[in-house]
Amino acid sequence: VQLQASGGGLVQAGGSLRLSCVDSGRTFSDNGMAWSRQAPGKEREFVASIGRSGRDRYYADSVKGRFTISRDNAKNTVYLQMNALNAEDTAVYYCGAKNGHGSYLRLDSFNPWGQGTLVTVSS
16 A cells, blocks of 8 residues: 545635545555544544445544545545635645554554645635
């Protein structure tokens, strides 16, 4: 599993961005996937996760209704569509692959994590 996130940038409050994460390994469809984020001076937090088929999806309360996680197994890619962004969404966003049978809502269920992409929301 080798993960590379992209799609971050500067956006005004209320705007949208779509993040992508490509897995250059060979077992993408075998793994649940997740997004997490880390804001300046804060601990990393869970954002969203998705099962192997894409049917099961989980979200942090802070993003529910605004963010959508999806995946395209043919492209080895997981996405995070972010709408109605606000300043509190400013963070480095990371994608990770599920490792083992832990909860889809826990960060420690996902390993490895790829390099992040910075999202900055201006108010």
